[in-house]
Amino acid sequence: MRIKVLALSLIGCCSAMAWAQQKEPTKPAETEVYEPVPPKVRVNEKGIPSDAIVLFDGSNLDAWMSGRDGDAAQWTLNADGSMTVKDKAGDIRTRQEFGSVQLHIEWKSPAEVQRKGQNRGNSGIFLQDRYEVQVLDNNNNDTYVNGQVGSIYKQAIPLAMASKPSGEWNTYDIIYHAPVFGKLGEVIQKGSLTVIHNGVLIQDHFELLGTTEYIGWPKNKPHGKGAIRLQDHRDNSRVSYRNIWVRELE
Template sequence: MKKKFTLIMYFLTFSAVFSQENTTSKPEDTEVWSPKPPIVIPSNESRAPSDAIVLLDGSSLSKWESTKDASGPKWILNSDSSMTILPGTGSIQTKEKFGDVQLHIEWKSPIELEKTGQNRGNSGVFLQKRYEVQVLDNNSNDTYSNGQVASIYKQSIPLAMASNKTGEWNSYDIIFHAPKFDPQGNRIKKGTITVLHNGILVQDHYELEGTTEYIGQPKKVAHGEDSLELQDHGSEVSYRNIWLRKLNE
């Protein structure tokens, strides 16, 4: 009987407290008014958001340099506001270095159906010059899955194949968070990459094992902010409308 009485009293006490909390709480008790997010004017199909750093708008290649030396890029600036790789002149990189970013970039493969596998429409978007999102023409062109279009090269197979027809423009929207290292150079947090290919989620917050290597395993060498690099792999791939937003400031 005593145990039953104790349980009844506990239930009545809990009910009273619960009822009191419900009657005294107000909606504004859980409203947060500060800080307020900054206002950013969204982009349309041809313009970058108001807080973006525009890396290519078709007017010049002034934001870029050759990876071979300190000279300007040898790639071709086209009348349609795009630029095209001039094979053999080397990859290019941004003069400015970046950490965590939201990147928008559009690319188009050339029509070179005589080539197959990794030789057709091959280029790459290298975040911090170390982590590659593959650019490749895989339309009716098979290759290894962790090296196909929209893969994190040799690390992560894309969740879908979302390419437009060969010769048409594609877009990548990439969210990149750089890896973190302690003062001794030990990695304490993996970097991550999310990729939308033509609006389709193809890499979902993938945790990088290290650098994306052509031969061998990923490397975990400490580094800081670095350039965005676009690869010359011998194909006349074109790029346009490149912009990014810094996420760590």
């Protein structure tokens, strides 16, 4: 009975036909499941869950390294607990690699507006070093919509543009499910991204077409866990980040 009841809890995995073939429950207990019991997670005064891995709290860049050569990250550490892209220092990436995650990250473009289009406040957040959620100052600054703020770069136009004014802090809460590959390298299950920007849903479980390429079509080369990477767009973008934490979903 326990096995049967547990199966009933997995409704998302069962077809309508399979349900039609089962006897209708006649007692409440027949559809009640008592295990596995979810672990308890507490959220502290800073909004960080107790099972989160803190990647940046403003004190140091120890969790990060240069994406160019693996040396210490060279971005600028600020007195307000943030870090800012150091122009032409290159991308930075986490020392730890991840699969599926819940990622919280805050960012802001500079208050002083310079340049336009893709050269204004441009950075990016890469999941598994391959799949980019775009960071860009789009305030009164039009660009191609599959490359605007909150886009899955060159793949998914955001459902809304929810940016704060230039110079104010934005929040991304990202749910990322890594793709699954078969023994022959084929995609068994596509990766997906959900993005909430300042409390607004802007990407709703978008299934990735593959890597987010600047030029060319998405690629689907098999891979395992990968780093979270933050982009230096090399245009003196002066984008800043703070309060970065992640929860592993595997």
